Structures are given as C-alpha cells and as structure tokens.
Ligand SMILES: Nc1ncnc2c1ncn2[C@@H]1O[C@H](COP(=O)(O)OP(=O)(O)OP(=O)(O)O)[C@@H](O)[C@H]1O
C-alpha cells in the first residue's frame with residue numbers, strides 16, 4: 221500500500237548468517253513502510269534482528285551476513301525509486317545515498333568511530349564528502365553541530381579522540397556526524413541509551429526540529445518505551461526477525477494485539493512502582509535457539525495464550541486487525557489484551 | 570559515625586575525597602593548564618549487601634568513579650577504604666599497587682558500559698569468561714566449561730554459545746556476556762556501569778531480577794550506574810546524584826524520588842519520558858551553558874543553569890551537608906525550596 225509519501229518500503233526482507241553451526245535467520249521476512257517526515261519506532265527483543273535490518277538498508281551487513289531475499293525501495297531526493305537490495309554495495313550510487321540521503325547513528329559508538337582519528341576529523345570527513353565546502357568551513361560546521369547536540373566545550377572536544385570522552389559524549393559525536401548532512405532518512409539505532417534524561421530530551425528536541433525543518437523521516441530503534449511513547453507516531457514490534465505487530469503508537473500502547481507486545485508493556489519499571497513493592501514481571505523463558513526456530517508461531521514457546529494446537533502447527537500471517545494496525549497472532553482479534561491506561565478524557569474525546 | 574550515611578552497619582567501602590583529574594600537567598614552558606576534574610572530592614559509604622545508585626549528566630564522571638573503585642584507573646587523590654571479608658582493618662585500594670592489590674582486585678568486579686570495546690574480539694566466550702577463572706585458580710579442566718555454560722545460562726544466553734566470538738552477538742547479548750564475566754570471579758562488590766541499558770525491557774526485567782537474586786544469595790554489594798531512573802528507583806536502596814565531578818545529592822531512594830532537595834535532581838526527574846502516549850511530564854528545562862569540567866563556574870557549579878539561583882549562589886560554593894538524617898545536599902537554598910518529585914510533574918490525559 222505504498223503512496224507518493226512513502227520514502228522507504230521494505231518488503232519480505234530476509235538476511236541470513238551462515239555459520240559453521242547452521243544458518244541464523246536474523247531477518248526473516250520483515251516488511252514495513254516509512255513515510256516522509258514521520259518517526260517510526262522499532263522495538264523488540266534483544267537479538268531479534270533490528271540492527272541487522274537497519275544495516276541491510278544501507279547494505280553494510282558485515283560478513284558472513286547476506287541478504288537472500290526481499291526488496292528495500294528507497295525514494296531519492298530527485299524522485300527516483302531504487303531497490304537497495306539490487307545495488308552493488310560498493311557502487312557509486314549507494315555511496316552517494318549513504319551518509320547523504322540516509323544517515324545512520326550506530327548502536328555502539330565505539331564500533332563505528334575510528335579510535336585513531338579525532339572526533340572533529342571524522343565529522344569533517346563526513347561533511348566534505350557530501351557538501352562542497354572547504355575544510356575550514358567544515359570544521360566550523362562540525363563545532364556548531366557538536367554544540368547543537370548539547371556537547372560541552374565543543375571547541376575542545378572537536379580535537380579529542382573517542383577514548384578521551386565519556387560514553388554519552390561519543391554517542392552525541394556520532395549523532396552530530398549523522399545530522400551534519402541533513403539526511404532525508406535518519407536511521408537511529410539506540411541513539412540515546414548512553415544519555416541522561418535531560419540530555420536525551422535535548423537531543424530528541426533537536427531531532428524533532430530538524431525533522432520539521434527538512435521533512436526528515438526517522439527510524440528509531442530503542443528499548444525505551446517511554447521514548448517510543450513520546451517521540452514516535454508509528455511503532456513496529458519485532459520478534460525473531462519478523463514484524464509481529466505494527467500500528468499507531470496510541471493504539472499499540474493502549475490496546476496491544478500481540479501477546480509479546482503485551483509482555484513488553486508490562487515489563488517496564490515505571491517511576492513510582494517501587495512503592496508497590498512488586499517484582500518486575502518478565503516474559504517467561506528466553507528467545508529460542510536461532511538454529512531451531514519453533515514450528516508454527518515463533519512466539520508459542522513463551523506465550524501464555526498458546527492453544528497447544530494451531531499455534532504449534534501453523535505460522536500466523538501478519539494481517540490487518542483494524543485499519544492501520546496489524547498483528548501476527550492467530551487470536552489477535554479476540555484476546556482483548558490490556559495496554560497502558562488511557563485517560564478518561566481521551567476516551568471521551 | 571561515618572560520613573554521608575546514617576546507617577549503623579559497617580560499610581564495605583568508604584570513599585573519601587576521591588579525585589581523578591585528567592591533564593593539567595605543567596608544560597616545559599608557560600603555566601599549567603586547568604586539569605579536567607572528572608571526579609573531584611567525592612565521599613560516600615557503601616553498606617555491604619546494598620545497591621548504591623549513581624546517576625547524573627552524561628560526562629559528569631560516573632564511569633571514571635566506577636573505574637577508580639574497580640581499580641581499572643588510578644585515582645589522583647583520596648582514599649577508597651575497602652573492608653575485606655575476614656579482616657577487621659580496611660585496606661586503602663587507592664594506595665595499593667601490583668601484587669599487594671591482587672587479592673582485593675578479584676573482590677571488586679566491573680560490568681563495563683561499552684561492551685564491544687571491553688570484549689577481546691579474538692577470544693571465544695569460553696576464553697573471555699573462563700580464562701580469568703583459570704588464572705585466578707578458581708576452576709580448571711572440565712570444570713571451567715561447566716561453569717562458563719552455567720553462567721551463560723544464568724544471564725539468559727545459551728551454553729552452546731561459548732565457542733562463538735563476541736561479534737556474532739547483538740548489542741544486548743554482548744552486554745550479558747559482560748555480566749557473566751563479572752560474575753565468574755565470585756566478587757563481593759560489582760560496579761555495574763549501565764548494565765541493562767542495551768537490553769529490551771523484558772530481558773532487562775530478567776537481568777534485574779537476576780541481580781537481585783544473586784544479591785540475596787551471595788550478599789553482593791552493587792554500585793549501580795544508570796540513566797534509566799525507573800530502573801534506579803526499582804533497584805537501588807540509596808542514590809547519589811552527581812554533577813560535574815561532585816555529589817550534589819545523596820539520599821535513600823524513596824525520599825529522593827518523592828521530594829528531591831537539589832534543583833538538578835528535580836530537573837532530571839522531570840525529564841523522564843513516560844511510557845504512555847497519553848501522558849507527558851512538564852520538563853524543568855535546564856537553560857544556560859553546559860557543565861564544563863575544565864572551567865567550572867564560580868560559586869555553585871550548577872548556578873548558570875539553575876532556575877532558583879540567587880546572588881549568593883554566584884559567589885559562594887555550597888558544601889554537601891546533611892539536611893535530614895540520611896539526606897545530603899549541596900545547595901544553599903535546600904531548606905526553603907519545595908521541589909517537585911517524579912510524580913508531581915506528570916500530566917495525564919495530554920497527548921504527547
Ligand atoms: N556474525 C554473526 N554470526 C552469527 N550470527 C550473528 C552475527 N551477527 C549477528 N548475528 C545474529 O543475528 C541476530 C540479530 O542481531 P541484531 O544485532 O540485529 O539484533 P538486535 O535486534 O539489534 O538486538 P539488540 O537489541 O540487542 O541490539 C542475533 O541473534 C545475532 O546473534
């Protein structure tokens with residue numbers, strides 16, 4: 221159901237890792253859509269394939285991972301739609317998209333910042349690659365950008381090496397690098413996990429501002445359901461390489477349709493819960509061995525609604541439960557799962 | 570009674586006037602530049618078996634403090650008095666070096682913030698977790714494999730993962746490898762630096778419950794550094810709030826979240842994003858220049874960003890003082906201000 225407003229459309233993407241022990245289906249048939257100027261939140265179990273999916277978009281999946289099927293259609297600035305899967309990962313075309321039209325903030329800053337170059341050199345390199353400016357101009361853009369991401373002492377930090385600054389400062393350096401090229405699509409993989417909440421609020425504000433200024437779309441992977449609730453319009457929930465639920469943030473939080481989403485919403489240590497003296501609930505069991513995917517519904521081994529029959533035999537399809545809200549559960553229509561409270565005023569409205 | 574706590578229990582660790590400065594050495598010519606005061610005169614006690622939380626702005630010195638305590642860094646000045654298991658007299662970890670430090674080093678372990686840079690990419694999990702056990706004579710032969718498998722399963726990974734290398738795991742899975750490694754040496758104190766921030770909420774709940782169970786079983790003491798105030802409130806008995814290298818507030822968790830005494834703590838709590846799209850918090854925005862650990866403002870180091878700042882704050886530096894039993898604060902106006910707690914700023918029924 222793609223329309224002229226769609227900037228990215230992933231369809232039935234499969235990315236696998238062949239290892240001596242067998243094949244890991246890290247991304248196992250993911251489909252999703254991102255519209256211009258919107259923020260899509262992506263949540264899911266640790267290890268469910270979020271980062272691999274994001275890396276697939278930019279074609280930077282590390283060896284031995286490879287895309288074995290599906291398409292990733294990206295609409296470029298000039299209106300051309302390209303299937304990223306079909307491009308040669310080293311081609312000029314893809315390099316002109318990466319960093320310029322699509323920028324990525326990586327989950328672990330240390331794994332993507334070079335330890336032997338200063339923060340400034342790395343940002344400047346990114347800027348001169350995509351903009352026709354001199355090194356001196358690029359340097360002042362870099363310092364300005366560091367200031368915008370709430371970095372203290374930007375004039376000094378610009379000349380420091382990644383190991384000389386704190387975890388959250390590294391994360392901000394990477395955000396500055398990604399945003400310095402005014403991308404149309406920002407892929408943010410856990411961009412604020414290393415930040416305190418006041419700094420996080422500043423960064424989220426900055427992203428919102430750039431979003432309205434450049435009509436930038438954002439794919440926002442985070443484990444923080446508070447950030448999802450406050451920052452995104454649409455949410456995609458993943459489990460074992462697949463989308464298990466997708467919908468508007470309000471629908472999905474107040475009336476989840478998949479038992480896994482329901483479990484997530486009830487595992488959050490919310491402020492004020494301590495007084496209740498409760499132990500945190502978590503979803504029982506752990507993610508199954510990726511080499512031995514469960515039959516039927518991949519979540520059945522941990523699901524309290526498993527019927528022991530259809531759930532074990534038949535894999536549910538992702539289907540629309542109501543307009544704009546889809547789920548991958550045989551009983552999505554009938555479970556009546558409880559989400560977070562919807563205030564009375566909002567119910568009447 | 571000891572400083573900064575009213576508990577009568579003997580502390581397992583007493584940190585006194587701890588400092589860690591970077592740079593500031595006098596060059597051959599010219600005057601010495603200002604050092605970066607990452608940790609600047611921090612004192613607190615940790616009671617055996619408690620979870621002591623440390624929160625604060627990114628870059629305020631939490632990791633530096635944690636690394637000093639685990640002796641992954643050498644402090645510039647100050648004391649860290651640690652009370653070993655069967656010894657009456659505390660030893661000063663800040664002073665010990667090399668061989669003399671060895672026996673105590675095992676007792677204090679650390680879960681590192683950035684898992685990828687703390688795991689050797691050329692070692693399998695078996696080596697990463699098992700080697701320190703062998704080196705320190707805690708296990709040998711087949712026993713090593715068995716224990717590594719056990720530890721991996723405790724942190725929610727699989728025993729058959731032990732032949733894999735760190736890069737074959739997701740961010741959250743690597744974080745759990747770090748937790749397994751810290752547990753392998755039977756420590757008494759664990760400095761947990763953002764141990765659950767890379768985990769989804771369901772695995773996070775499992776790990777937090779695991780940390781609690783281990784604490785009860787083995788009487789472990791945790792220093793718990795985290796940005797997620799929901800997690801901190803849930804897990805910690807007491808919390809220290811840091812701002813540019815110093816403690817600005819120290820309190821038991823309940824009173825801290827209910828009614829903070831320092832304006833910075835109030836701002837922090839008001840910025841917590843609520844996990845409900847129909848509720849928002851009214852943030853107490855921090856205006857003004859960010860904290861700068863090289864050139865700290867005169868007077869109260871927080872004053873340029875504080876909305877309660879008066880003249881005295883610009884010139885006179887407040888000291889950390891005990892306002893109520895067990896509640897320490899570094900603010901001139903703490904008695905007269907009535908600050909908002911975590912739930913006071915929450916507005917329900919307003920769309921995010
Ligand atoms: N080199 C590799 N070899 C084998 N398996 C791999 C490799 N790299 C990743 N994987 C597997 O792919 C799966 C998906 O990993 P990915 O990093 O996408 O997870 P994620 O959803 O981003 O998790 P997290 O929230 O913890 O970051 C994981 O189960 C991981 O073990």
Ligand SMILES: Nc1ncnc2c1ncn2[C@@H]1O[C@H](COP(=O)(O)OP(=O)(O)OP(=O)(O)O)[C@@H](O)[C@H]1O
Nearest residue numbers: 384385386387388591607627628629630631632633
């Ligand atoms: N090796 C180093 N050389 C120079 N400065 C350093 C070094 N390591 C840390 N710093 C500085 O010390 C200060 C404190 O850093 P630290 O890593 O302790 O912060 P943090 O509170 O853990 O932050 P975060 O929440 O972002 O992890 C920062 O200003 C940082 O730039």
Ligand code: SF4
Nearest residue numbers: 869872875882900901
């Ligand atoms: S001492 Fe003054 S400036 Fe500092 S926190 Fe208190 S009111 Fe604000």
Ligand SMILES: [Mg+2]
Nearest residue numbers: 271327739740
């Ligand atoms: Mg990831």
Ligand SMILES: [Mg+2]
Nearest residue numbers: 386387632682
């Ligand atoms: Mg840190």
